[in-house]
Amino acid sequence: MADVIYDRDRPDRIGMPEAILCEGKSPEQIAAAIDQALQGADNVLLTRLVPAIAEELSISDYDEESWTGIAGTWEPPAGEPRVAVVAAGTSDLRVAREALRTLAYHGIPAAEYADVGVAGLWRLLDISEELAEYRAIIAVAGMDGAMFTVLSGLVPGVVVAVPTSIGYGVSRDGETALHAALASCAQGIVAVNIDNGYGAACAVTRLFGLDR
Amino acid sequence: MADVIYDRDRPDRIGMPEAILCEGKSPEQIAAAIDQALQGADNVLLTRLVPAIAEELSISDYDEESWTGIAGTWEPPAGEPRVAVVAAGTSDLRVAREALRTLAYHGIPAAEYADVGVAGLWRLLDISEELAEYRAIIAVAGMDGAMFTVLSGLVPGVVVAVPTSIGYGVSRDGETALHAALASCAQGIVAVNIDNGYGAACAVTRLFGLDR
Amino acid sequence: MADVIYDRDRPDRIGMPEAILCEGKSPEQIAAAIDQALQGADNVLLTRLVPAIAEELSISDYDEESWTGIAGTWEPPAGEPRVAVVAAGTSDLRVAREALRTLAYHGIPAAEYADVGVAGLWRLLDISEELAEYRAIIAVAGMDGAMFTVLSGLVPGVVVAVPTSIGYGVSRDGETALHAALASCAQGIVAVNIDNGYGAACAVTRLFGLDR
Amino acid sequence: MADVIYDRDRPDRIGMPEAILCEGKSPEQIAAAIDQALQGADNVLLTRLVPAIAEELSISDYDEESWTGIAGTWEPPAGEPRVAVVAAGTSDLRVAREALRTLAYHGIPAAEYADVGVAGLWRLLDISEELAEYRAIIAVAGMDGAMFTVLSGLVPGVVVAVPTSIGYGVSRDGETALHAALASCAQGIVAVNIDNGYGAACAVTRLFGLDR
Amino acid sequence: MADVIYDRDRPDRIGMPEAILCEGKSPEQIAAAIDQALQGADNVLLTRLVPAIAEELSISDYDEESWTGIAGTWEPPAGEPRVAVVAAGTSDLRVAREALRTLAYHGIPAAEYADVGVAGLWRLLDISEELAEYRAIIAVAGMDGAMFTVLSGLVPGVVVAVPTSIGYGVSRDGETALHAALASCAQGIVAVNIDNGYGAACAVTRLFGLDR
Amino acid sequence: MADVIYDRDRPDRIGMPEAILCEGKSPEQIAAAIDQALQGADNVLLTRLVPAIAEELSISDYDEESWTGIAGTWEPPAGEPRVAVVAAGTSDLRVAREALRTLAYHGIPAAEYADVGVAGLWRLLDISEELAEYRAIIAVAGMDGAMFTVLSGLVPGVVVAVPTSIGYGVSRDGETALHAALASCAQGIVAVNIDNGYGAACAVTRLFGLDR
Amino acid sequence: MADVIYDRDRPDRIGMPEAILCEGKSPEQIAAAIDQALQGADNVLLTRLVPAIAEELSISDYDEESWTGIAGTWEPPAGEPRVAVVAAGTSDLRVAREALRTLAYHGIPAAEYADVGVAGLWRLLDISEELAEYRAIIAVAGMDGAMFTVLSGLVPGVVVAVPTSIGYGVSRDGETALHAALASCAQGIVAVNIDNGYGAACAVTRLFGLDR
């Protein structure tokens, strides 16, 4: 079997632990990576760990909704939320919660705002005052990605857009939402890869600095 | 030279006169088509007629902003506007005005609302009550096309989206705006080809029936 | 589990009830959305509800051919058809019937014309007089989408094109039919997303106004 | 300067003379290729020879509408037309005439039918009896390419589709017309590259055998 | 269940019977279409009929290699082959045999040449004299589609290219082979849709005229 | 002429002044927008203002290298740089300097690092200690965009990737660099649209808060 | 069943044995190809042979990690490695090992370097001296493909890039890594198809000459 080398020196260099992306790895490969990780650290984050594979492994803290797990001992952060994670639709929640879990693992409390897509603009307007308090907002949306632009026009913080693969036809598995974020007529929006809630959380963690 | 056959029987069959799309035609071809058209009708609409070519022809009514002309005798319609044409940005105006001119040529009065893109959401909210009175709204926007979805959530009428080729990079000459219209998380939106203000006006004319 | 918020105030604002798109949702999420919907309304439309999932839910009115269901109490509309729904091939029928069911749910009677693709042009010519009576026609076709253009040249009403993902190779899951609708050499055609029979029906409902 | 080698043995092997594609070649390169060709043959066909370049060369028979020239001595074929070349719109004529000239150069008489696009279906129906007499029809159309399918349903001969780059937006420089030809719900259609009138004529020449 | 209308008048009009494309249809829909077809004809061709579905139906003549069936009574044609069907690789055989079966059903005898891809050029050169006798050659190849160009340079007949979806990565499910056929530096090549052996055979049948 | 409405209330709402994107606007439209802007503010930023157009306008502070101008009275910021702007190649400098000018206009001092592409990895390693001091780095690169990933592995700050349209062939006008940024095997990278130096600077300004 | 013809004369002509690509072939087709191959040679390489199919065949030397098998008798090469095979991530190992096995089958010893992606640049720098000794390096990476450029700047040998389909979203099944290799700002990189470890090994074998 392929040896899996876990990058133990990473936190020192760039201030952040490496996570284990489980997609495309066998349970054996994941288990080996966890073992190696826990030799040099108290815990390790696992992403894109589908329930079927998670059952075969002994993960102390597995979350079915975000497909994330944390192996080892770990405490969630306390205190006021410093980041808002905003999801446009019900189907965007898995990705939004991957971002929330990653932030929590990095010691950064965050608040979730769900089902505030712009087809029902009032829901978003209702919380715009609240959202205006955050320096950074992770926005999660698929289909047309119109929420990114509207949000960016309502708040002074930076909007980290996470396009999702939700939708069909010309949604093109998230490409339309991604392009809408990047081609926005508003400014203040930056984007990560489609469905990459983990990456959005890492970028925000870098902004604030890791707190663990 | 190629003979240009103008379809004189068209209004009887589908209730609408054929227009002459000037793009890709020589001044001679356009002049020949006008001649033929005016043998069977009082006037004819010319679209995508750039100023440089227009100067070489004797068009009684040429409009530089919409690149449209009307040859022959013609009277603009009077009365209350029945359609709203909404443009997101200054650069979208040529296309919006092609729609307005086409509606006017078809005898349908319409109202223009300019520079109401969703990056400045308040401008659009300010006129939403007014827009809610129209049965059909032609919405013209490039870049991310976010205006289509927001508009559709604010009004009960049908939104005919005209994506424009305004923008750069991932705007892809209007493809992103088009896909945003079609993949919208809202409903009640239909779309025409990129920059096709003429086509949007024709579809709306069919809804109301030609009035000439 | 993710909370599913149903938008109860929607009919007041834009004149149309929100439907529940079941694709990508678990039976539990769908059931929760139905419960919430029926607290504020007599019924709710479910779309893209595949038979396997439908069996797990207690839907009073499920239709296998259109993959739609209506939960709650509901009466189909009576009276003369106001819209024609035209399907090119046998394989386009699921999408065509999603449009028909949505229209019915919105209180708008409609007529179905099946298997009238332009490869056998005579079938379409045979019904062209009849189709010419409708103000709006929902046209459903995959592959080359040639029916959209032909239809638009035969009737005075607006043609709402629903490209379908039927076909293989360069059909590209409906992209070719969509582009054919938008790039048509005819006018009077507007388009919705690939396979989006629901969206076409909603646009037409907006034209006529909701009748429930 | 690059030597240009003209393939003099070609007619013997595959029954057809090579032509000189002038696009992307300098007048000097074209002149050299002509010289070489005329050493082994009485004449040679030049394609995509724009008027500006043609003026710099001494071509005995240059045709501005098709951008083709024939150097050397040459006689057009006489007799009944054996192939029909059908063009959908005025803008498609350059490509249609490239096909006609190539057929003539190959000794095959052909008939032109212009401006018979399916937006005005009656024009095409009017000539369908006539077209049904041909074993092969070269059909030239841009935009949605709907003519290919309709034509194929009206006649028993093979339809050689030449998509053109006419159109804008989702026409994608001929890609939509090409895909419509290939994804057609009708059968009996084969396609050549976009704007390739020459290639369509060559394929038809192979069917009949070269007659020079 | 959806009614399936079989086009019985087709042979009279365009000289060829309609076939039943089974892909995307349920066994019930296929059976209904067969019933209707056999009321007006002695037999009917079924394409893309996978073995699993074929087992559920009582098809008198089913061929597992080409996924085709012929319902009703039918006699294969006798006599010298009039068309060559050339397959580049083993994996291209299903499509090649769909073409062969369709030709046979249309009464046209044809010869198969297998595994003559140009990576091993000698195999193709060995049979080039033989192939030069045919007026039309159906060429079936995936991956780079290089065989189309080479073949076209070796024979005087028309080459009907059938690109296949064989390959991976930049083969793009047949798009590269299709584009290679259309962009060929040789002439005399026409193409049909990816994997469309049936369509290639129909085009060739139109060339020769149906013989049944 | 089209009226150009400048959004004077914008700074209050989202903490940042709107800039005037000059691309696609006539000198008259730009001049009108400047006039309107200077009625409510001391200065206004102009982007994508090519030298030829700039000459026709009286801009107090025009910079040829970044194609930016600032109309009105304005003072560059003083103090230590808070952001690093890193350009991979000489050809990326126009975009990098658009970012620098925008930051300066927003009152944020920044430092430029030029010609540090990863083909010559040592140049980047030489400055990695220095770059590690910044909370945010704007990275500008075209072609393969490999610099984004390497940079992100060397520093703890967030990397705002600006892909540029530099390159040819499969660079696809910046698409490859954009995709490389988004698909990076590293984390901590966010992206803006191709060539959008202005947008990257705006996002960073939002992080720090506007300082004017 | 389709006859499978194995090209026995191939080694004489181009110096290399043909392998059997098992993907898309049935176990019977593979077995027939092996039989034919072993009539003219001592052994034959099988690629893309998934474990489930391998179990049904009696392959003397099957390797689960590379999905390769060698039928017949065979000895691995001895001696110093002449080629380095470098894999960016754990998920790239299958493809890397396909290259290693192919080299071994061709008699060329090679060394594997795993998990040296550029997100952790130090790992790659640590082995750069070692890698600089090789005339040819096969580099295997997915996602952003940044390793290709960095590697090429560190070593004097040629870099044969094998992009892999590892990644999601804009990775586009390996297209982004492929384009990054080809659009590299470094030189000395050549590429093969996505996931084509076999092809990279064959190219390198041609460089050195087959040694069996």
Next chain:
Amino acid sequence: MADVIYDRDRPDRIGMPEAILCEGKSPEQIAAAIDQALQGADNVLLTRLVPAIAEELSISDYDEESWTGIAGTWEPPAGEPRVAVVAAGTSDLRVAREALRTLAYHGIPAAEYADVGVAGLWRLLDISEELAEYRAIIAVAGMDGAMFTVLSGLVPGVVVAVPTSIGYGVSRDGETALHAALASCAQGIVAVNIDNGYGAACAVTRLFGLDR
């Protein structure tokens, strides 16, 4: 003006001098880069230097056909050719000669074979014995790129494919030729970016080692 830093230490590290890509640079930027280069070396290669720009600079050795120049003092290599450069058509010669000049600049003699595209297969077969003597062949072709596969089946050396942007329609500016090279049914082919003759020569130089 932007400073242009020339990488003087490059030859020591990776065994090859950096060239100056002139495309997209102003004459002033090119002149500055030359000055800097000649401070640390006897000569420097300039690529993509169009004649119009070359005239403004004083390049001792400029070649109009390849758009390359060599500034400083320089001697072409003597001796037997070690590499073959094969061009399919006349229009491919600029790119082929960029490769030849780059090889010469690197001290590697090479031989040119022009106009040997596979549409006229015999030309290529005629020289196949000769080509079989080379360890490496640079193959330059546009359109369908069929030459790459045929060549690879005729010779034992490695084929470095340089797809060119020659062609129209589905040639897609070289993409089809590139994909044909990568998806080839033959093996032993590696590819560089479209039109990148320089890159192909650099890769071959790395194979042989720089000889200057």
